[in-house]
Amino acid sequence: MDNSVGDVLTGVGPRLRALRRARGTTLAELADETGLTASTLSRLENGKLRPTLEQLLPLARAHGVPLDDLVAAPPTGDPRIHLRPVRRSGLVLVPLTRRAGGIQAYKVIYPPAGRTSTMTLQTHEGYEWFYVLDGHVRFVLGEQEFLLGVGEAAEFDTRIPHSIGSADSRPAELLTLFGAQGERAHLGPSGH
Structure with missing residues (x-):
């Protein structure tokens, strides 16, 4: 050898x-x-x-x-990342993070809103941040409901009942960061 x-x-x-x-x-x-x-x-x-x-x-x-x-294989000279979309519950998830643990990044494509306006609320451990890349998003957090458009972002504790989906007849594309409880994405001039 x-x-x-x-x-x-x-x-x-x-x-x-x-x-x-x-x-x-x-x-x-x-x-x-x-x-x-x-x-x-x-x-x-x-x-x-x-x-x-x-x-x-x-x-x-x-x-x-x-x-x-x-x-720690040496680089092959090809800097491209080969993303593999995953389909789950009508969503298309594209994992953007390759390492285990820590904050995970995804591109998520929500299908067009259905004929019913009912959204199932869910809760789980963690903290999430998302940014709307395309389309309109209906975001329910606890008792509040928000409509977000391109360029808008939201950050929340996933232990609060929540639901995210397309708000209209077009798919909605989001960039999502998800972390274990306590890991927050701070985006501000001071980092707080």
């Missing part, structure tokens, strides 16, 4: 440890997720065991990162 491959593999352990700690996951929890033993995971993180592809694939899946991120 030449030195460049050895150098790449040597750096895998610290990256694995950093990813696991960033997620707040224990070795035992990661072992359950990946099917690898906690001992093997510890030896990989400490550099006492050289990783194999069979070990790296479930680790990349568990951490929600591309395999290239685990081995």
Whole structure:
């Protein structure tokens, strides 16, 4: 094995440890997720065991990162990010963030408003910020209802009952940032 491959593999352990700690996951929890033993995971993180592809694939899946991120593969010269849209409950979600944990970014396309004006309110842990890229958005937050257009943004605690959707017969496109509770997107001159 030449030195460049050895150098790449040597750096895998610290990256694995950093990813696991960033997620707040224990070795035992990661072992359950990946099917690898906690001992093997510890030896990989400490550099006492050289990783194999069979070990790296479930680790990349568990951490929600591309395999290239685990081995710090050198850039290929192609700066494009290949986005893979996901369809869920009538929405089109385009993940813009490739790392696990922290604030996640998405482009979300809401279908045109239906014949009924009823919107189902939902609650969940987290904090969300969205910016309207195209169309008109009907945003319900608790007892309040807002109509937002292109260039407008909203920020809210997702534990408050809420609903977001297109306000008319056209799809609505949003840029959305979502984070765990306490992670807020502050957009102001002072950052507060």
